[in-house]
Amino acid sequence: MANIKEIQDRMRSIQDTLKITNAMYMISTSKLKKSKKMLADTEPYFFALQSEMSRILRHLPEFEDIYFESDSAVEKKSEEKRVGYIVITADKGLAGSYNHNIMKAAYEHLQTHPNNKLFVLGELGRHYFEQQGVRIDKQFHYTVQNPSLNRARNISEELLQQYHEGKLDEIYIIYTAMVNAVAEEVEIKQLLPLKRADFAAMHIPVDAPREELALVPSAEAVMDRIVPDYLVGFVYGALVEAFSCEQNARMMAMENATNSAKDMLHELDILYNRARQAAITQEITEVIAGAKAQKRKKKR
Incomplete structure (x- = not known):
């Protein structure tokens, strides 16, 4: 049996750790409330954008645009596609399996597209992919701990530029989404090209009356203006939700x-x-x- 002094030393050490875990729990709780408010404040605007895109596509079923999948386009083989990945991880650990799950899912998805470009958010993601020998094309620093519209816009502009220049055929974003208060899951969403089916909110009969829609100067010009803002909103939403999941995971871990x-x-x-x-x-x-x-x- 250990002597009294050894037991007292161990108890003091655990009590000090207990203070740290309690403090981290309270900090994560505060950050989680803040992130949820940020998402709630901006969601209506981006939902309205999505609704307008859905209206345009509903009225123009034959509409084709660079941002949307084209039925007439020649389908490239999986290994020939130039695919960009935005992977959102955390800057620090102590969050249970949060980082492990997303890095594992991202690594497995990367293997399906050898011709890829990797854009990493979060220090743990950078360390992981460097250890795995995966080339990182760009890392966005100081983003995951302070998600903002400006940073989401910078990320979107970087990816859009490469998409317009033909350096990327597809763009995916990999992040963690919150299912409920105790469950989270890794989401892999295709950002570009967009799929028409994702905007078909409901089935509308062919003979149903439709409101008049004026697109000035043209449908292409309107869509080319809306889509970049929609992508910014999606990236921002992913950043905020990933940040919320990280804080929620850290709360439960603590x-x-x-x-x-x-x-x-x-x-x-x-x-x-x-x-x-x-x-x-x-x-x-x-x-x-x-x-x-x-x-x-x-x-x-």
């Missing part, structure tokens, strides 16, 4: 760590009491043994 620390303190408290009781018993035994020795000495 809560589990706190509970484990409390359980360890309870067990150590029992050990401490047993060791203290054993020490007291030892002292009493020694006092009694000394008293008996003195009695025997006096009798002689």
Whole structure:
């Protein structure tokens, strides 16, 4: 059995850790509330953009644009496609399996498209892909801990430029989405080219009356103006949701760590009491043994 001093030292160490996990839990809670508010404040605008794109496509079923998949385009083989990946990870750990899940999913998806370009957000993602020997084309620093529309716009403009120049045929974004308060899952979404089916919110009969729609100066010009803003909104939403998931994962990890620390303190408290009781018993035994020795000495 460990002595009293060893047990006390260990208890003090766990108590210090407990303060840290409690503080990290409170910080993550505050950040999670902030990120949810950020997403709620901007969602209506980008949902309205998506709705307008859906209206345009509904009225112009034969409409073709560089941003949308074309039925007449020659389908390239998977290994020939130049595919860009935006992978959103965290800058730090202590968030359970949050980073592991997204890096594993991203690495597996990268293997399906050998001709790829990787754009990483988050220090842990950079370290992981460097260790795996995967080439990183660009890393966006200081983004995941402070998602903003300006940073989302910078990311989107970088990808759009390469898409327009023909350096990329497809663009995917890989991030973590929150299913509910306790569940998260990795999402792999295709940003470009867009799919018409994603904007078909509902089935409308052919003979149903349709409102008049004026597109000035042209449908292509209107769509070319809307789509970049829509992509900015999607990237921003992914950044905020990934940030929310990271904080939620860290909250749960810190809560589990706190509970484990409390359980360890309870067990150590029992050990401490047993060791203290054993020490007291030892002292009493020694006092009694000394008293008996003195009695025997006096009798002689």
